[in-house]
Amino acid sequence: MTYLPHPGRYQQMEYRRSGRSGLKLPAISLGLWHNFGDSTRVDNSRELLRHAFDRGITHFDLANNYGPPPGSAEENFGRILREDFRACRDELVISTKAGYTMWDGPYGDWGSRKYLISSLDQSLKRMGLEYVDIFYHHRPDPETPLEETMRALDQVVRQGKALYAAISNYPADRAAEAIAILRDLGTPCLIHQPRYSMFERGPENGLLDTLGDNGVGCIAFSPLAGGVLTDRYLQGIPQDSRVASGSKFLREEQLTDEKMEKVRRLNEIAQQRGQKLAQMALAWALRDDRMTSVLIGASKTAQIDDAVDMLANRHFTIAELSAIEGILL
Numbered sequence: 001m002t003y004l005p006h007p008g009r010y011q012q013m014e015y016r017r018s019g020r021s022g023l024k025l026p027a028i029s030l031g032l033w034h035n036f037g038d039s040t041r042v043d044n045s046r047e048l049l050r051h052a053f054d055r056g057i058t059h060f061d062l063a064n065n066y067g068p069p070p071g072s073a074e075e076n077f078g079r080i081l082r083e084d085f086r087a088c089r090d091e092l093v094i095s096t097k098a099g100y101t102m103w104d105g106p107y108g109d110w111g112s113r114k115y116l117i118s119s120l121d122q123s124l125k126r127m128g129l130e131y132v133d134i135f136y137h138h139r140p141d142p143e144t145p146l147e148e149t150m151r152a153l154d155q156v157v158r159q160g161k162a163l164y165a166a167i168s169n170y171p172a173d174r175a176a177e178a179i180a181i182l183r184d185l186g187t188p189c190l191i192h193q194p195r196y197s198m199f200e201r202g203p204e205n206g207l208l209d210t211l212g213d214n215g216v217g218c219i220a221f222s223p224l225a226g227g228v229l230t231d232r233y234l235q236g237i238p239q240d241s242r243v244a245s246g247s248k249f250l251r252e253e254q255l256t257d258e259k260m261e262k263v264r265r266l267n268e269i270a271q272q273r274g275q276k277l278a279q280m281a282l283a284w285a286l287r288d289d290r291m292t293s294v295l296i297g298a299s300k301t302a303q304i305d306d307a308v309d310m311l312a313n314r315h316f317t318i319a320e321l322s323a324i325e326g327i328l329l
Contacts, residue, residue: 003085005050005053005088010056012055012308013027013055013057014027016291018190018216018292019211019214019216019217021164026056027293027294027311027314028057028293028294028307028308028311030048030049030296030304031221031296031297033073036062036076037068038068039067044299045080046080046084047301048299048301048304051304051305053092057308058091059293060077060093062077062123063096063098063100063138064096064098064100064122064123065100065102070102071102074096078126081128081129092133094129094132094133094134095133095135095136095166096120096136097135097136097138098123098135098138099111099116099138100138102115111141111149112141112148112149112152113149116137117152120132120156120161131162131163133163133164134164134166135153135156135165136193140170140174150165150185153165153182154185158187164191165182165187165188165190166191167179167189168194168221169193169195170207171202172206175207179214183214188215188216189216190216191216192207192211192217192218192219193221193295194221195220196218196222196285197223197224198229198266199225199259200222208291211290218292219292219294219295220285220294220295222295223281223285223296224278224281225281228254228255228259228263230277230278231278233263263277266280269323269324274313278303278306282314283310284316284324
């Protein structure tokens with residue numbers, strides 16, 4: 001059946017400017033880290049993308065190694081894009097990244113010009129695109145000179161393979177250096193993507209200040225702490241959960257009694273606000289004006305609905321923020 005986007009999709013979403021750039025992103029963006037590889041039925045991935053766009057989510061975030069296997073998320077996304085979203089390409093912001101292991105040998109990882117440009121060429125081919133809107137260096141490289149990595153980002157923008165350059169997982173000091181290099185090259189850094197949630201507050205230690213001072217946006221990944229900041233684990237570990245499946249990204253030993261007590265207390269505040277815990281956690285991550293967007297993952301359309309519906313009640317009272325802070329300390 002031919003896909004026709006919902007005509008009222010743009011009335012459902014809040015769009016926030018990325019730093020001092022001209023680009024606005026939806027407050028909720030969809031990450032394709034999980035549920036878009038070859039282990040997921042394409043029809044399910046298609047349903048998620050259609051539903052997200054119908055709810056005003058215009059930004060789809062990928063990376064070269066998303067799958068499994070690596071590269072398959074981009075391939076499947078490219079197929080759905082071609083079959084469903086061809087007419088909507090200019091309404092979408094599509095991002096991808098390179099920086100983690102993608103292929104064997106010394107040229108398939110980290111941050112060399114060789115790796116980054118080769119990887120982006122491969123990503124464009126997998127997705128069937130002439131360009132991506134945002135290209136990230138996925139993580140800092142301790143060995144490659146930062147100038148080389150940033151010059152590669154500058155080059156792909158000048159070649160028209162990407163519209164904007166971006167970085168991810170950079171600590172505040174390295175981010176400041178990268179931003180300065182890109183500015184001097186004439187290709188400003190659009191946005192930074194760090195891990196940020198109630199349980200991971202590292203960006204508050206200088207990174208958000210650096211981004212704000214330099215007019216660079218910020219998009220948080222893992223704002224639900226891998227699923228901990230949901231009602232998923234309040235009554236134990238479900239058999240079909242990420243923890244039960246042996247995921248290396250969320251292990252049972254991380255769900256300590258102390259952490260789960262905090263989750264229960266946070267859930268009580270969320271209930272008082274008339275929200276699910278996951279909704280409150282997303283709203284909390286967006287409370288800072290320097291935060292452009294939050295990335296969610298989804299395996300069901302209901303999760304997308306919950307995230308977008310949160311926007312109707314995303315503001316906090318001073319008392320609520322104080323109560324939350326008291327729990328997190």
